[in-house]
Amino acid sequence: MSDSYSLLILPGDGIGPEVMVEVVKIIDWFQTHRGMSFEVTQDLVGGAAYDEHGSPCADETLEKALSVDAVLLGAVGGPQYDSLDFSVKPERGLLRLRKELDLFANLRPAQCFDALADFSSLKREVVAGLDILIVRELTSGVYFGEPRGIHADDNNPDNEGGRVGVNTQRYTSGEIRRVARSAFDLAGQRSGRVCSMEKANVMESGILWREEVQWVHDNEYPDIELSHMYADNGAMQLVRNPRQFDVIVTDNLFGDILSDAAAMLTGSLGMLPSASLGAKMENGRPRAMYEPVHGSAPDIAGQGKANPIACILSFAMALRYSFDRGDAAADLERAVERVLADGVRTADLMGPDGGTPVSTAEMGDRIVAALAAG
Ligand code: NAI
Ligand code: MG
Numbered sequence: 001m002s003d004s005y006s007l008l009i010l011p012g013d014g015i016g017p018e019v020m021v022e023v024v025k026i027i028d029w030f031q032t033h034r035g036m037s038f039e040v041t042q043d044l045v046g047g048a049a050y051d052e053h054g055s056p057c058a059d060e061t062l063e064k065a066l067s068v069d070a071v072l073l074g075a076v077g078g079p080q081y082d083s084l085d086f087s088v089k090p091e092r093g094l095l096r097l098r099k100e101l102d103l104f105a106n107l108r109p110a111q112c113f114d115a116l117a118d119f120s121s122l123k124r125e126v127v128a129g130l131d132i133l134i135v136r137e138l139t140s141g142v143y144f145g146e147p148r149g150i151h152a153d154d155n156n157p158d159n160e161g162g163r164v165g166v167n168t169q170r171y172t173s174g175e176i177r178r179v180a181r182s183a184f185d186l187a188g189q190r191s192g193r194v195c196s197m198e199k200a201n202v203m204e205s206g207i208l209w210r211e212e213v214q215w216v217h218d219n220e221y222p223d224i225e226l227s228h229m230y231a232d233n234g235a236m237q238l239v240r241n242p243r244q245f246d247v248i249v250t251d252n253l254f255g256d257i258l259s260d261a262a263a264m265l266t267g268s269l270g271m272l273p274s275a276s277l278g279a280k281m282e283n284g285r286p287r288a289m290y291e292p293v294h295g296s297a298p299d300i301a302g303q304g305k306a307n308p309i310a311c312i313l314s315f316a317m318a319l320r321y322s323f324d325r326g327d328a329a330a331d332l333e334r335a336v337e338r339v340l341a342d343g344v345r346t347a348d349l350m351g352p353d354g355g356t357p358v359s360t361a362e363m364g365d366r367i368v369a370a371l372a373a374g
Contacts, residue, residue, distance in 0.1 A: 118353070
């Protein structure tokens with residue numbers, strides 16, 4: 001693969017543009033000092049795109065997203081857009097990108113930096129050194145299955161209120177197999193272990209999930225260690241002893257909940273990156289969008305208070321999963337770790353231990369300096 005990478009940057013709204021400025025500093029550093037070459041294009045998404053084009057993701061933006069190696073997104077939304085029609089809300093821009101790129105595997109790492117272990121809601125002994133990856137199926141399951149809706153429950157006189165709400169958990173074997181492959185590929189780059197979670201004890205879609213994940217394992221990834229767990233037990237185990245896991249693969253609904261629970265094992269929302277991957281393109285790279293888990297944080301926007309680390313670690317994921325530069329990703333993650341170990345703290349990370357308070361820009365500069373220090 002060439003050492004030239006095309007990247008579409010969509011800063012979005014609120015603190016999105018503020019944290020993205022810090023990522024651009026990091027990109028510049030890798031270009032100048034590591035001989036990597038990024039073709040970076042920037043565009044609007046979310047409310048910023050609505051203000052300009054009347055649409056939260058313009059057709060030209062979508063075309064660009066489809067033509068690059070990876071998309072890096074800040075955050076979208078804000079109170080000034082709350083009254084907009086549903087079809088043009090900032091979040092629709094995100095959904096359009098995810099859908100058109102068919103990003104079916106959502107990767108949510110939960111990594112506990114030693115310097116922040118006391119921010120966890122769990123004891124330091126339980127979370128120190130934690131480094132797990134939840135792979136959530138993102139494009140199917142109960143959030144999309146038909147039939148759905150709220151109907152009159154006509155033939156049921158015993159139903160007080162008279163209505164019924166319906167959603168359908170539906171998975172095809174193909175949908176399960178493709179996300180399972182993503183999880184096995186990722187495990188191959190890590191510890192080589194996958195735990196698949198469903199409720200095969202009470203759901204047919206869970207039985208199919210278990211069978212298909214096992215099939216992909218046996219036929220294509222026999223060297224990866226695969227285990228299965230009921231998702232409710234998985235929730236308990238994540239809180240009891242999260243370090244027993246490496247890669248967890250699960251469906252859309254369980255993944256939504258389990259990944260949020262796992263996130264809190266590690267502390268601040270300002271630290272959490274994510275990636276969403278789709279099918280491999282002709283150049284062998286997966287379709288991909290990287291973004292922090294947090295939103296546009298209107299309460300602190302424009303004040304230099306935002307923690308840029310979630311967005312910076314999202315870029316580290318791009319280095320690893322889109323650009324095949326796990327070495328550069330690890331250097332960047334180590335730089336973040338070192339800065340945190342030095343007590344450098346944005347406001348969201350200020351704890352009882354004190355530390356050196358810094359702005360968004362200072363945090364970015366410190367991380368660049370730590371990269372340079374090697
Ligand atoms: P939020 O994640 O924007 O903020 C929640 C809390 O965490 C706030 O107190 C905020 O100040 C803090 N926070 C978030 N990121 C931070 C960072 N990097 N550094 C320091 N503190 C940080 O979620 P909220 O308040 O529910 O939503 C605000 C807006 O963002 C809404 O319009 C919502 O729709 C949108 N949103 C967008 C998402 C996205 O673009 N992927 C995801 C979640 C919400
Ligand atoms: Mg959620």
